[in-house]
Amino acid sequence: MADRYDFHAFENKWRERWQADNLYHAPDDDPRPKWYALTMFPYPSGDLHTGHWYAMAPSDAAARYRRMQGHNVMFPMGFDAFGLPAENAAIKRGIDPAEWTFANVDRMRSQLRLMGASFDWDREVVTASPDYYKWTQWWFLQLYNRGLAYRAEAAANWCPGCQTVLANEQVVDGRCERSDDVVERRFLTQWFFRITAYAEELLKFDDVDWPESIRTRQTNWIGRSEGARLTFAVDAAGVDEPITVFTTRPDTVYGATFMVLAPEHPLVQRITTPAQREAVANYVSQTARQTEIERLSTEKEKTGVFTGAYAVNPFNGARIPIWIADYVLVTYGTGAIMAVPAHDERDFAFARKYGLEVIPVFSHPEVDTSQPLTAAYAHGDRMINSGPFDGTPDAEAFDRVSAYAEERGFGERTVNYRLRDWLISRQRYWGAPIPMIHCPEHGAVPVPESDLPVLLPRNVRFEPTGQSPLTQIDEWVNVPCPIDGKPARRETDTMDTFMCSSWYQMRFADPHNPERPFSTDAARQWLPVDQYTGGGEHAVMHLLYSRFFWKAARDMGLVEGGEPFLRLFNQGVILGPDGNRMSKSRGNVVAPDDQVDKYGADAFRCQLMFVGPWEQGGPYNPTGMAGIVRWLNRLWTVVTEPPALVAEPESDAARSLRRVTHKTIRAVTGDVERFSFNTMISRLMEHTSAIQKAREAGSCDTAAWNEAIESTILLTAPLAPYITEELWQLAGRSYSVHFQRWPSFDPDLARDDEIEVVVQVNGKVRDRLVLPAGASEAEARDAAFASPKIGEWLDGKQPRRVIYVPGKILNLVV
RNA sequence: GCCGAAGUGGCGGAAUGGCAGACGCGGCGGUCUCAAAAACCGCUGGGGCGACCCGUGCCGGUUCGAAUCCGGCCUUCGGCACCA
Known part of the structure; x- marks a missing residue:
């Protein structure tokens, strides 16, 4: 392989020079239009891997392009440094999680510097450092003060591997998103953020340019459905509370032949008749033993038990039996349904199994409603068997029945969401302590803002016990109540680390502010993020939480506009050369430091961008590196060994070279705008070859040659920052190439x-x-x-x- | 089951209604060299001596013209999935 240019010599040189000059620092006061480019900050796991390069190097190229377009570009970097891996590593090796984390941060910072990315290191934030998590705690208090943080008992997802509860978003197919352990259900008192208060607004994406797939996933996750709540009286001794059901089909209420409660529904014990008590108790405990995976399996045959009690249909006074069944979820709607077997597949299956009545309430051209039904059908022509509503067309049924229920006071139209409030308590050590104090007299009392941060104590035994390790530190836990000074106890749970990353993009605007999370001026100057890039796996976690935080911050008057990230781009996943995910056990890991050592950072960056479309990801091609190295060598040669130049404008050869140059500028500009880095590089390769041909053809027109050389260096600069800086200097141009104006093309010359x-x-x-x-x-x-x-x-x-x-x-x- | 994306040479990929395979890897041949490496030049989808014919997962359609648009199917990968 070619070895003409000595990247070792100048990559180190320029890295040090840029650092010494603080070249990529984005000043707050600058007349140029701002551009806030952000790539998702990494967890400091200890080693920067190819995936980080794949995510960040193209993002850097895009940021550099904006800078050359004349923007005051802020492209910050930091570390998402709280979280379980530090704690687990610490347990395994008996070291302090803080030590482990900050050593990793140092190592990864120096590895990141190798990339040559234009990060503004003056703005670095580390979420695990007290001057950052002070403000994470501050956010908690603001949300608490606005009624957006609350403590409640609920069925929580417990991960036995991580020994903590998780948010719904962190449970994938009934398993822990991190450890893959099967999640258990536990009733616990925990802290929540009221993200559901913003459910409706979170469904709107009018102000953002985001990939369709992420928008769809968020929309599905929020799961809006329009329907009604209907109230049924309970006909059971000693129960005067009614049961409210949520239904999307109030118009089928006359076909409700039974009611089903979730086994965990609070009324189950009270309505169950003595004869049914044992059967119900057995079923409830059997359900409790099931994992979420077993319970949610759609394959499983439906099961349930009669409670012995009856509910009364408020429309026609019909007495319908109340059952419990695990296909009804306590976490959705009201945890109770009216079952309409004629018009709901699930209810139909259940009714058939247990011999319950089926009453069709819509006529249908292909169904003989006088005969027993063979299957449920959702919609029909007109209402039947529905008393005063008979004959109502399907299209009007929902509104008429709902209006009737509202008039009579036993129902109302509502919108129900699948989205649940965000559970943020974690029973682990390495996170920001929740700044609350529990007083026997005053309950949960916020820590005064002036006492922030609540520092995480050091030298703690943090082996997981199912309780926060902080509970064991008496001198930390026992504090006076902020209200009356009497003995009280600190909240010992820490916050979900997704909280740290929900607002980090705001902190970058003003990262060292000791008084506030960020100043109003800084927010006006920099926020929101213009271009965000990162992996799509955060669709319903980080990206949803951040939007919630932003909207809450907006309502507090801290930021302007409705969205934190205006444009979002999701890169794909870079795989090992064998097409599998890179992993040590497979032995297919490509280590960036090795590649940089062997080929240089420029070549590695370019090769990652050249393998295919960025959004697609795909296998890394180590042999393909030869092509990139050859190209950079040719570039080096044409710049450093120019032909004999003559001042002879308007020759055919000169015109032809200029044509190629201007066509290249046009094409490459379009490519970088679309993040199409692979085609961008192929066009630059063609341009280099054309320049080389012109060079070999002999003496060349000075103007056309200089234009070609200058353009090709500038166009390559975002991709390969080191070699272009060196060549720019060798070509006698002024430092730095990265602050030159992006070339523009002349359509006449390109024609x-x-x-x-x-x-x-x-x-x-x-x-x-x-x-x-x-x-x-x-x-x-x-x-x-x-x-x-x-x-x-x-x-x-x-x-x-x-x-x-x-x-x-x-x-x-x- | 439902929703979405994708399927193109030996390989990564390009072309989004107008020359299929840009660019790169690999391969073959050549120049240079005592030789090798590097560099450079040429060839490289399949068939045919050739004029040409065939070819973008499969079947059909629209069009002067389809990898691209439409309908149906197959495969792969994502997402959702008892949400009332």
Whole structure:
């Protein structure tokens, strides 16, 4: 492989120079328009891997392009440094999680510097440092003060591996998103954020340019459905509370032949009759033993138990039996449903199994409603068996029935969401302590803001016990109540680390502010993020939580506008050369530091961008590196070994070189705008080859040559920052190439003098003609008729039809 | 089951209604060299001596013209999935 340029020599040199000059620092006061570019900050796991490069190097190229377009670009970097891996590593090796984390941060910072990315290191934040988590705690208090943080008992997801509860978003297919352990259900008192208060607004994406797939996933996760709540009286001894159900089909209420409660529904014990007590108790405990995976399996046959109690349909007074069944979830709606077997598949299956009544309440052209139904059908023509509503068309049924219920006071239209409030308590050590104090007299009392941060104590035994390790530190836990000074206890749970990352993009605007999370001026100057890039796996976690935080911050008057990230781009996943995820056990890991050592940072960056479309990801191709190295070598050669130059403008060769240059500028600009880095590089390769051909052809026009060289260095600069800085200097230009103006193209110079027109006969290519640019259809047609090849194919016939696409194609139809 | 994306040479990929395979890897041949490496040049989808024919997962359609648009199917990968 080629070895013409010595990247070791200048990559280190320029890295140090840029650092010494603080070249990429984004000043707050700058007349240029701002551009806030952000790539998701990493967890400091200890080693920067190829995935980090794949996410960050193209993001850097895009940021550099904006800078050359004349923007004051802020491209910050930091570390998402709280979280379980530190704690687990610490347990395994007996070291302090803080030590482990901050040592990793140092190591990864220096690895990141190798990349040559234009990060503004002055703005670095580390979420685990007290001057950051002070403000994470501050956010908690603000949310608490606004009623957006509350403590409640609820069925929580307990991960036995991580020994902590998790948010719903962190449970994937009934397993822990991190450890893959099967999650258990536990009733615990925990802290929540009221993200559901923003459910409706979180469904709107009008102000953002985000990938469809992420928007769809958030929309599905929020799960809006319109329906009604209907209240049924309970006909059971000693129970005067009614049961409210949520239904999307109030119009089928006359077909409700039974009611089903979730086994965990609070009324189950009270309504169950003595005869049914044992069966119900057995079923409830059997349900409790099931994992979420077992319970949610759609394959499983439905089961349930009769409680012995009856509910009364408020519309017609019908007494319907109340069952419990695990296909009804306590976490959705009201945890109770009216079952309409005729018009709901699930209810139908249940009714059939247990011999319950089925009453159709809509006529249907293909169903004989006087016979037992063989299947449920969702919609029909008109209401039947529905008392005063008989004959109502399907389209009007929902509104009429709902209105009736509202008038009589036993129901109301509502919107229900699948989204649950965000559970943020964690029973682990390495996180920001929740700044609350529990007083026997005053309950949960916020820590006064002036006492922040609540520092995480050091030298703690943090083996997981299912309780926060902080509970064991008496001198930390026992504090006076902020209200009356009497003995009280600190909250010992820590916060979900997703909280740290929900507002980090705001802190970058003003990262060292000791008084506030950020100043209003800084927020006005920098927020929101103009371009965010990162992995799509955060669709319903980080990206949803951040939007919630932003909207809450907006309502507190801290930021302006409705969204934290205006444009979002999700890169794909870079795989090992064998097409699998890189992992030590597979032995397919490509280590960035090795690649940098062998080929240089520029070559590694370019190779990652060249393997394919960024959003697609895919296997890393180690042998393909040769092509990138050859290209950078050719670039080096043409700049450092120019031909003999002559001042002779307007030669054909000069015009042709200029044409290629201007075409390249046009194409490459379009590519970088679309993040199409692979095609961008292929075009730059072509340009380099064209320059090389011009060089070998002999003496070259000075102006055309200089323009070509200068342009190609500038266009390559975002991709390969080191070699371009070196070449820019060698070419006698002024430091730094990264603050030069992005070249613009001249359409006249990019235009071809001659065009090749493909001539088709009946849609098949039969000849190619070279014509002057702008040739008319008549000229093209005449030229085609003059061609002997075309003459043969026409065989003397006159074309029935002629299609001419100027500059492209002439199709003769005979 | 439902929703979405994708399927193109030996490989990564390009072309989003107009020359299929840009660019790169790999391979083959050549120049240079005592030789090798590097560099450079040429060839490289399949078939045919050739004019040409065939070819973008499969089947059909629209169009002067389809990798691209439409309908149906197959495969792969994501997402959702008893949400009332």
